[in-house]
Amino acid sequence: MTTPASAPRLARSATQPESFRADGDLLMAGQPAVPFVEIEALRVKEFIPAAKEALTDLIAEQGQSKLIRPVFNWAGRNSLFPLHWGLACCAIEFAAAFGARWDAERFGVVPRSSPRQCDLMIVNGTVTWKVAHKLITLYEQMPEPKWVIAMGNCATGGGPFRTAYSVVPGVDKLVPVDVYIAGCPPRPEAMLDGILRLETLIRERKE
Amino acid sequence: MQTDELERTLRPSLGDRITSVEAFPDTAGRVRFRREAALDVFRSVHALGFHHLSTVGGIDWVDHREVFYILWSDDTRQYVVLSTDVPASDAHVESATPVWPSANWHERETWELVDITFDHHPDLRHLLTPDGYAFHPLLRSFKLHEPEELEVKARHV
Incomplete structure (x- = not known):
């Protein structure tokens, strides 16, 4: 692909193609075409602690809830x-x-x-x-x-x-x-x- | 090697340290010896070519106990049986490990199952039963226990 490796692939900035920008009626000047989603590009060493923290927070928040436990049970029993x-x-x-x-x-x-x-x-x-x-x-x-x-x-x-x-x-x-x-x-x-x-x-x- | 030949070979050097040499099925014979002379008998029989110690075991005859050794010679392709009697109250005999190192585990097994102590054994530990096990299961005085009773004893030894 022609996308430069240094640029986060999903981040959309104001530099959109003109055809895309012209579509929306609600588009305001200077705003990106879609809500700006900032996705950090993480290296592996950074990703694992971040994911662990996010997962720990989720489990602590959900605790014994009905959301997490069936997933673990499903994974465990299979x-x-x-x-x-x-x-x-x-x-x-x-x-x-x-x-x-x-x-x-x-x-x-x-x-x-x-x-x-x-x-x-x-x-x-x-x-x-x-x-x-x-x-x-x-x-x-x-x-x-x-x-x-x-x-x-x-x-x-x-x-x-x-x-x-x-x-x-x-x-x-x-x-x-x-x-x-x-x-x-x-x-x-x-x-x-x-x-x-x-x-x-x-x-x-x-x- | 016939039984009488075995006795003619052993008797001059050992004298009355062997009490009898008798015929025994499928072997060159059974040599019964006094337990005080165990090491002398072991060395003499080993010098005859019986280099492989097949088994050491013990028998509880209630009034006394018997230790037996079954040996194999690759030269004559024959077995020979050594056996000695020990009193039940003082059941110990010299270890055969200096002559046949393979006696090590056999004697450990005989020690824990038939309660015959082997003097100067390098490593007389339990082999088949847990450490500190209080029973000698192949003695005739051993009765089958209820599992719970045995469990309590086996756990607290």
């Missing part, structure tokens, strides 16, 4: 990133759910390898007291907001190993659980159903 880890045989079904046949990624569910990038922990297998500390550490490393799905009977209540010497009888003893999926192991359809129910929960989230 891009659930579960932690990519496996504890026992439920992890096989977990892996199958992301294969070609069930393809959980069509719901925006993408397993990530770092807890820093996750907002969903799917506990897929038997949790022992030995691994309990690691599970809690991983959960605490995930940024808020975060959710937990207990997948299978072992994570729900200890399963067949409930009275064993080393098994945590239900992962809800360690971290808060949002959705329980029954089955030993649950089929991938059941896991997808659990994720969709979690999306329903997120849709109704108020705070």
Whole structure:
């Protein structure tokens, strides 16, 4: 284009083309043809703090209002990133759910390898007291907001190993659980159903 | 290597530190030794070519406990079993880690599950159960606990 790079592209000044200026009846001498919109050209370093400030002000102003929250919930429930880890045989079904046949990624569910990038922990297998500390550490490393799905009977209540010497009888003893999926192991359809129910929960989230 | 050959090889150097050498299925034999002479027996058997320590384990026979070592020789392609008895009230035996470093984790497992202490072990920590775990689950006196009871104990150790 012939527009000089230094000029803000949307700003209209008094130097309008004559044909444009001649149209309006309300046009007064010396006034621009359209209301003058001053748009600053910001560099990236300036833009990010400005946008952050504007967004922070907006959230502080709107707070828990009906305007902002549905947008966040919509974004959150359509891009659930579960932690990519496996504890026992439920992890096989977990892996199958992301294969070609069930393809959980069509719901925006993408397993990530770092807890820093996750907002969903799917506990897929038997949790022992030995691994309990690691599970809690991983959960605490995930940024808020975060959710937990207990997948299978072992994570729900200890399963067949409930009275064993080393098994945590239900992962809800360690971290808060949002959705329980029954089955030993649950089929991938059941896991997808659990994720969709979690999306329903997120849709109704108020705070 | 046959069982009698194994005994002929070990007996002159070890004497009565081995109590018996007996036939054992699919192995060259089972060498039972006194626990005070554990390191001598380990070194002698290692010198025979049994360089690979496959397993260390323990058995709770209620009145006493037994520690066994299963070894493999790449030269003769044979197993041999070493075993010794320790009293339940004073269950400890010398560690095999100076001879076979792979005994490290096996002995940690035996220590926490069967409650047999290995002297001079470099790193006798819990392997499968959490730190400070108060139970020895493979002892016959261990009863299955209600989950809540176990949870309270496992959390407060």
